[in-house]
Amino acid sequence: MPDRPPVFDDREDAVLTEVVGALVESERALAELEGVRIVQFAAAMRVALRRSEHRPRAIQEREMALRSIAAEIGVALRWNDRTVQRRLGEALQLVDDFPTTVQALSDGRISARHAAVIRDVGTELVDPTLRAAFEARVVTRAASDTAAGTRAFARALLEELHPASITERFESAEQQRRVWMEDGVDGMARLGVIDGAAKIRAMYDRLTQQARAIRVVARAEAEVGDIHPDAVQDRRTTDQTRADLLCDLVLTGQPAVDPTAGTLPGGLGAIRANVSVIVPALTAAGATDRGASIDGLSPIDADTARRLLAGAPAWDQLVTHPVTGSVLAVDRYRPSPALQRFVRARDVHCRFPGCRQPARRCDLDHNHDHARGGPTARCNLACLCKRHHTLKTETPWVARQLPDGSIQWTSPLGRRATDRPERYVAFVPEPDPPPF
Numbered sequence: 313m314p315d316r317p318p319v320f321d322d323r324e325d326a327v328l329t330e331v332v333g334a335l336v337e338s339e340r341a342l343a344e345l346e347g348v349r350i351v352q353f354a355a356a357m358r359v360a361l362r363r364s365e366h367r368p369r370a371i372q373e374r375e376m377a378l379r380s381i382a383a384e385i386g387v388a389l390r391w392n393d394r395t396v397q398r399r400l401g402e403a404l405q406l407v408d409d410f411p412t413t414v415q416a417l418s419d420g421r422i423s424a425r426h427a428a429v430i431r432d433v434g435t436e437l438v439d440p441t442l443r444a445a446f447e448a449r450v451v452t453r454a455a456s457d458t459a460a461g462t463r464a465f466a467r468a469l470l471e472e473l474h475p476a477s478i479t480e481r482f483e484s485a486e487q488q489r490r491v492w493m494e495d496g497v498d499g500m501a502r503l504g505v506i507d508g509a510a511k512i513r514a515m516y517d518r519l520t521q522q523a524r525a526i527r528v529v530a531r532a533e534a535e536v537g538d539i540h541p542d543a544v545q546d547r548r549t550t551d552q553t554r555a556d557l558l559c560d561l562v563l564t565g566q567p568a569v570d571p572t573a574g575t576l577p578g579g580l581g582a583i584r585a586n587v588s589v590i591v592p593a594l595t596a597a598g599a600t601d602r603g604a605s606i607d608g609l610s611p612i613d614a615d616t617a618r619r620l621l622a623g624a625p626a627w628d629q630l631v632t633h634p635v636t637g638s639v640l641a642v643d644r645y646r647p648s649p650a651l652q653r654f655v656r657a658r659d660v661h662c663r664f665p666g667c668r669q670p671a672r673r674c675d676l677d678h679n680h681d682h683a684r685g686g687p688t689a690r691c692n693l694a695c696l697c698k699r700h701h702t703l704k705t706e707t708p709w710v711a712r713q714l715p716d717g718s719i720q721w722t723s724p725l726g727r728r729a730t731d732r733p734e735r736y737v738a739f740v741p742e743p744d745p746p747p748f
């Protein structure tokens with residue numbers, strides 16, 4: 313940390329304050345306009361539905377009224393008519409099923425992207441009362457969070473409210489698992505796979521870790537000038553390396569090139585996926601099936617969660633309190649300092665407002681600088697990704713941790729934003745006291 317924060321010109325600060333203010337204002341105005349547009353789209357969709365009521369039964373023919381109206385609007389707006397058709401349907405769904413969201417958008421409290429998240433996730437709730445309860449909570453969250461943060465919150469809340477438990481839904485959803493291929497252009501093609509979130513996240517994490525290990529070796533060799541013949545041209549991005557590794561693994565069962573063999577015990581093959589399995593205590597004990605997730609992001613079914621809890625020692629395993637959602641126990645095969653595990657478990661991801669970098673890829677930052685007497689204690693430590701750790705160290709951004717674990721950020725221009733720790737559960741506690 314530099315001794316003194318860099319000094320900025322006051323006149324520049326005045327310009328920036330004005331710019332940020334104007335941007336906030338235009339964001340609000342855009343949201344209001346989007347509200348207007350959605351109401352108009354919904355009105356057009358209603359006309360289309362009314363006109364197709366009397367049409368014969370063939371779907372093709374019933375859709376003609378809608379197609380014609382979508383084309384009419386598309387030509388007027390210079391939009392693709394298929395896009396218009398999709399937007400008409402989405403707009404009517406918002407107006408009919410998510411009135412609180414449309415109101416918040418029209419008031420400029422949330423953006424169109426937040427509204428899309430609420431519709432996208434909330435559409436799974438068929439019961440109007442449940443959906444209204446869901447909507448009210450998520451709109452409040454959306455007013456103070458990014459679209460991505462709102463999506464994670466909405467999905468956790470959906471798990472709590474959905475009448476069928478995720479175990480039941482997973483059972484039928486898992487039947488849809490498959491691998492497919494599509495031809496692309498320029499000699500390329502695409503391979504897709506759908507399977508349980510635990511497996512897919514673990515696969516992606518392992519590929520990412522392997523790709524990073526390869527890059528570390530390539531960089532180190534370039535620095536000392538000791539260039540291995542295989543690594544000479546290794547200027548691949550992480551994305552490209554992940555793709556190469558996946559192809560190697562499927563086609564030959566192992567990476568074709570392993571530059572880490574000399575430096576990493578066991579080479580690339582020894583790298584195991586590392587994701588956090590978060591399981592509420594009642595689910596761990598088998599009393600209920602709700603609330604388990606991977607990294608606090610992907611809800612998973614209770615059977616998978618319990619199986620991982622019992623038999624996947626390389627993964628972080630967190631058991632959370634059934635009511636408060638705070639962490640009760642952390643267990644891990646490879647030992648690391650308990651405090652570090654606690655902070656990563658509490659934070660789930662980087663604590664800069666809106667950042668979702670997983671905690672295990674973050675640095676542990678002393679909110680109050682250690683060199684200036686800040687204690688190494690949970691009340692002074694937080695996960696920050698590389699980008700936001702550097703931002704805090706190198707610029708006048710200030711972070712202060714409050715007693716409840718919230719972090720209050722103050723920008724160079726004096727704007728305040730508070731990041732609250734994840735609670736893992738998004739629901740209101742049930743009145744019965746838990747057996748703890």
Ligand SMILES: [Zn+2]
Pocket residue numbers: 662663664667668669696697698699700
């Ligand atoms: Zn970050």
